[in-house]
Amino acid sequence: MTTSLPPDTDTPPDPAAGLLLPVPDDDGAPFWEYAARGELRVQTCADCDEPRFPPRPCCPHCQSFGARWQRMSGRGRIWSYVLAHPPLLPAYAALAPYNAIVVELAEAPRIRLVGNLVAAPDAALNSVDPARLRIGAPVKAVFPTPPGGPTVPRWMLERP
Numbered sequence: 406m407t408t409s410l411p412p413d414t415d416t417p418p419d420p421a422a423g424l425l426l427p428v429p430d431d432d433g434a435p436f437w438e439y440a441a442r443g444e445l446r447v448q449t450c451a452d453c454d455e456p457r458f459p460p461r462p463c464c465p466h467c468q469s470f471g472a473r474w475q476r477m478s479g480r481g482r483i484w485s486y487v488l489a490h491p492p493l494l495p496a497y498a499a500l501a502p503y504n505a506i507v508v509e510l511a512e513a514p515r516i517r518l519v520g521n522l523v524a525a526p527d528a529a530l531n532s533v534d535p536a537r538l539r540i541g542a543p544v545k546a547v548f549p550t551p552p553g554g555p556t557v558p559r560w561m562l563e564r565p
Contacts, residue, residue, distance in 0.1 A: 423496025426554045432460040435474050440556040443548045447516055449475040456513040477512055479546035480563070484509040484517055486538050503530040508544055508560055523547070523559045537562065 429437045432448075439446040447456045450464040451471030463470055485507040491498045503521065510516045524532035526547040543563040548556050 423494065425494075427557060429555060432462060436460060437555045439474060439476075440548055440558055443556075445477045445479045445546045445558060446474040447477055447510070447513060448472050456516050458516045458518065477510055477546075479558075480511040481508040481518075481544055481546075481560075482511070483507070483522070483538065483540055483542045483544060483560075485540065486522070488535050488538075497530075500529060500531045502535060504533065504535060504538055506538070506544075506560060508546075518558070520557070521559050523549075523561060524565075525561070526550070526559065533562075 427433075427437065436446065436448070447458050448460040449456045449472065450467060450469050451473050452469035453464060453467040455464060455466045456475060457465060460472075462472075464472070483506050487505050488502045489497065489505060490502050493501055497503070505519060506522050507517050507519055510518065521530045522533045522538065522544065523530065526549045544560040545563050546558045547561050548558055551557070
C-alpha cells in the first residue's frame, strides 16, 4: 500500500487536508472495503490458515495463492510507538506532537498494524496525552468517519 496527498479541489478546506492517505492496490483493496464498514479483517491463507499482512497474492508460509479475509476482534496491544515532532509536513506539524503506534493483534501476534492512538474515533491525532502511551497497553480498533478517502483504522485504549 502506498500513500499520497489528497488531490486539490475547489471544495471547502477539509481538516484532514494535507494528511497522507492510503492508496489501495488490488491486493489490499478488501482491507479498505472492510474498514469502511467498521470491520478489521486480515488476509489469511485459504490452505494453511496463516494470516498475512500486508496483503499479497502468495502465502509466504506455504506459497498458496488461495486467500480469504478473516475478521479480527479489533483488539491488540501497543507493540511500539513514536511521538512525532516538527519538522513535519505542514498538516502534521499543526498536530505535533502526535503518536504513531504499532499494534500487535490479539488473534494474530505476528500481525502488526500501524496507526494512531486517539481519544475517540473521529478525534484528532494528538487527542491522547503522550504520557498515557505504554508498551503492552490493550487497545481496540475504531473506525473514523472520513470526510473523503478511505477509512483508516485508529486505536483507542481499552481502559480510558
